[in-house]
Amino acid sequence: MISIRQPRLVVVALVAFCFFTTTSRTTTRVHAVKAPTSSVHQAPPVHNPPSSQKLSPHIPVDDEAVSYSTTTSSIARPRGGARGSTGSDSHSSKRPSFYWAVFHNWMYFLSLGFNLINIPFMIRTIVDGPTAPAASAAAANLGTIVKPPSPQAIALSGKVESIDRLLTFLGIGYLSALSDTYGRKPLMLWSALGFMVTNLIQAQAGNLGTGAASAIPFLYLADTIDGCTSCMLPVCQAYTVDCSSKRDCATNLGIFQGLSAGGAFIFAFPIGGLIGAKKGPKVALRIAAGIQAINALIILFFTPESHTPTKDHSKMDLREANPIAGLQRLFGGSSLLRIASTAYFLASLARGSLDAQFPNYTNLRFGWTQAQSGPVLVLVGLMLAIVPRILVPRLGLRHSIVSGLLIFAVGLTGAGLAPTPAGFVAGIAVIAVGCVCLPTLQALLANLAPPEERGALLGAVSSVTELTGAIASTMYALILAKFNSDDAPLPLPGFHFLVGSLLLVGAWGMALPGLRTHKDNAALNISSDMYESLS
Numbered sequence: 207m208i209s210i211r212q213p214r215l216v217v218v219a220l221v222a223f224c225f226f227t228t229t230s231r232t233t234t235r236v237h238a239v240k241a242p243t244s245s246v247h248q249a250p251p252v253h254n255p256p257s258s259q260k261l262s263p264h265i266p267v268d269d270e271a272v273s274y275s276t277t278t279s280s281i282a283r284p285r286g287g288a289r290g291s292t293g294s295d296s297h298s299s300k301r302p303s304f305y306w307a308v309f310h311n312w313m314y315f316l317s318l319g320f321n322l323i324n325i326p327f328m329i330r331t332i333v334d335g336p337t338a339p340a341a342s343a344a345a346a347n348l349g350t351i352v353k354p355p356s357p358q359a360i361a362l363s364g365k366v367e368s369i370d371r372l373l374t375f376l377g378i379g380y381l382s383a384l385s386d387t388y389g390r391k392p393l394m395l396w397s398a399l400g401f402m403v404t405n406l407i408q409a410q411a412g413n414l415g416t417g418a419a420s421a422i423p424f425l426y427l428a429d430t431i432d433g434c435t436s437c438m439l440p441v442c443q444a445y446t447v448d449c450s451s452k453r454d455c456a457t458n459l460g461i462f463q464g465l466s467a468g469g470a471f472i473f474a475f476p477i478g479g480l481i482g483a484k485k486g487p488k489v490a491l492r493i494a495a496g497i498q499a500i501n502a503l504i505i506l507f508f509t510p511e512s513h514t515p516t517k518d519h520s521k522m523d524l525r526e527a528n529p530i531a532g533l534q535r536l537f538g539g540s541s542l543l544r545i546a547s548t549a550y551f552l553a554s555l556a557r558g559s560l561d562a563q564f565p566n567y568t569n570l571r572f573g574w575t576q577a578q579s580g581p582v583l584v585l586v587g588l589m590l591a592i593v594p595r596i597l598v599p600r601l602g603l604r605h606s607i608v609s610g611l612l613i614f615a616v617g618l619t620g621a622g623l624a625p626t627p628a629g630f631v632a633g634i635a636v637i638a639v640g641c642v643c644l645p646t647l648q649a650l651l652a653n654l655a656p657p658e659e660r661g662a663l664l665g666a667v668s669s670v671t672e673l674t675g676a677i678a679s680t681m682y683a684l685i686l687a688k689f690n691s692d693d694a695p696l697p698l699p700g701f702h703f704l705v706g707s708l709l710l711v712g713a714w715g716m717a718l719p720g721l722r723t724h725k726d727n728a729a730l731n732i733s734s735d736m737y738e739s740l741s
Contacts, residue, residue, distance in 0.1 A: 302510040304458050307445035310394055310509065311466035313501040314438040317401060317494035319474020321408075323576050323583070324487035326355070326363050326565040328412050331487065332421045333359035354570040357687035362422065364562060364683020366429045368676045373433025375529055375672035381437035385444055389515040393441045395505045400435025402498035404428045409491040442466070448512035472584055479580030487576075529673075532666030536651070542727055543654050545720035547670070550647040552713035553611060554671050557644065558678020559618060559706030560586075560637060563686050570690055571699055572627045582631065589638035594645050603653075604721045604730045606646040611717060614640025615710035622703025640710075653729035682706075 334356045355363075385393040411424035443462065450458040482490040536547040564583065568574040598606050617640050621633030651667055685702040688694065698704065724730065 301449045302512055304446040304449035304462065306509050306512075307442035307449070308462050308466045310398070310501055310505060311439055311442040311462070312470045313497055314398065314401065314442075315467050315470035316474045317405065317497045317501075319471045320478035320481075320490050320494040320497075321405060323475055323479045323565065323580050324482040324490040325408060326359075326563075327482060327569075327576060328408060328487040328491065329363045329366070329425065330355045330359040330566075331412055332425070333362060354573075354690075355566045357691045360563065360566050360683050360687040360690070362425070362683075363566065364680045366425045367562070367679035367683075369426060370429040370433040370436075371672055371676035371679060373430060374436045375669055375676060377434060378437060378440065378672070379529060379532075379669070381435075382440045382444070385437070385441045385513070387515065389511050390441050390445045390448070390513050391505055391509060391511050393437055394445070394509070395502055397435050397438035397441065398498045398502040398505060400431055401438070402495045402502065404432040404435075405491045405495035405498070407431070409488045409495070412488045412491075439467070445512045475580035475583045476577075477580075479576035479578075483575040483577040490576075529666075529669045532669045533673075536666050536670065540654070542720070542724045542729065543651070545717060545724075546647055546650045546654070547667075549607070549611070549713040549717045549720075550644070550651065550667065551670055551674060552709045553614070553643055553647065554674040555678055556614065556618065556706035556709040556713075557641070558675060559682050559702050560621075560634075561675075562678045562682040563702065566683075567686060567700065567702075568630075570686075572630065574627075582634065586634060586638055589635065593639050594642045597639075597642050598646060598649075602730070603646050603650055604725060607643050607650065608714065608718050608721060610640050610643030610646065611710050611714040612640070614643055615707040615714065616640070618703045618707040618710065622698070622700030622707070624700070650729055 381393060381396075405428075407424055407428035411421045411428070446458050446462045478490050478494075481493065537544055539547075565574075565576065565579050568579050568582075572578075594606075597610075601609065614637060617633050617636030617638075619633075620636055621630055624630040624633050648667055682702040682705070685705060686699075689696065689701040690699050721730065
């Protein structure tokens with residue numbers, strides 16, 4: 207068994223495995239699915255992911271092109287796309303290659319991975335100070351001096367992340383709509399420059415000194431900028447649609463998601479973790495900023511535009527960018543739609559117990575640094591990509607949802623109570639299996655929408671993901687800080703996992719009878735060929 211304290215071996219094995227699976231997936235033809243003629247239409251399932259992403263209301267869905275969206279982990283989620291030019295194949299030579307979008311999104315997610323694995327340690331440096339006795343032998347072997355995070359550092363990390371997620375929830379639809387009006391390149395450039403500035407400000411905050419009152423406003427400023435500029439994935443997804451024929455649209459979107467988001471995190475988490483552990487989080491954040499500077503220069507001078515800007519800017523319908531309207535669409539519909547939406551809300555909020563404070567909890571509980579957390583996060587992402595492809599075709603949507611919610615709850619309980627790293631990793635493996643409930647719930651929601659409303663409904667689903675992320679960032683940070691303080695009400699440092707487990711039990715208790723009542727609904731039926739070709 208490979209020790210968790212030997213991250214290099216884990217990384218090499220995972221990278222080799224990911225390369226093999228991605229190559230196989232890329233060379234496999236994905237068949238377009240013709241929309242059924244019944245009143246309830248089927249759609250390919252979508253996966254939930256690491257990071258704030260959303261499918262915009264503007265991706266067209268017709269008999270030859272299907273709406274598609276996946277993610278690979280807790281830190282990566284589709285945030286959408288925009289209306290594209292999917293003309294006939296005879297004009298395909300006039301369109302730029304969609305690999306421009308793959309490249310720019312890969313660069314963005316590479317920086318994002320560097321940031322996500324290091325920013326909790328940067329905040330801890332500001333609040334708690336950089337020097338303390340080594341928390342573990344693993345940290346000492348890496349030449350890193352660390353200490354468990356204080357409750358103040360944990361709470362601050364949750365608050366600044368909530369600002370980012372809330373602003374993304376409010377603004378991502380508007381930014382996606384702007385790309386329809388002004389073209390894709392300006393919004394891609396806006397996002398790259400915004401994330402570059404975010405990383406530079408966060409690194410600068412670390413230079414202001416431990417406990418400096420002026421450092422904390424810099425952290426809030428950085429996440430405010432990030433929340434107002436986060437649109438790289440949806441606009442690149444729209445770029446891919448622009449460059450694809452109707453026949454190849456779903457295939458190209460699958461390649462885009464697998465290579466650009468998942469492929470970037472495979473490298474970013476372990477490499478960014480090692481750099482942060484050896485050189486400090488400020489160095490990793492500056493590297494992330496440099497990557498986005500290069501990304502912006504390539505967008506500005508080399509990348510061709512895929513979408514001709516609209517001459518009449520007054521035609522942009524801001525109602526499509528309203529996140530509240532999306533929530534009304536989900537929770538104000540049919541009985542089955544409300545059941546699925548509520549279950550997804552609770553499951554997504556429970557998922558935040560794993561995502562929101564993973565580096566802080568593992569350092570607090572087991573003394574892990576970025577170097578140990580990175581490979582485990584890669585493992586989680588790989589399992590989330592593989593498990594649904596195995597279970598859903600065999601169990602079907604209804605049983606995958608119901609069993610997934612329960613397994614997810616068991617995994618969170620095990621992770622929260624595990625006293626050793628081995629037990630914790632075992633709990634994480636169970637969680638990765640249970641997370642099958644998230645993409646299957648999204649698939650059910652997509653199936654409940656007619657083709658002309660499918661994109662808008664999936665955009666609303668991703669808005670829910672952003673909203674639950676904003677709530678989870680603060681809620682779980684406060685719980686983790688409270689139960690790891692001197693006046694903790696119970697000796698349960700992993701109590702935030704138990705809270706997530708209770709939310710999942712509630713979702714399971716509601717979904718079990720609700721889905722059984724609607725078991726004959728066509729939306730709960732999905733062919734294994736459809737799922738395997740589009741997942």
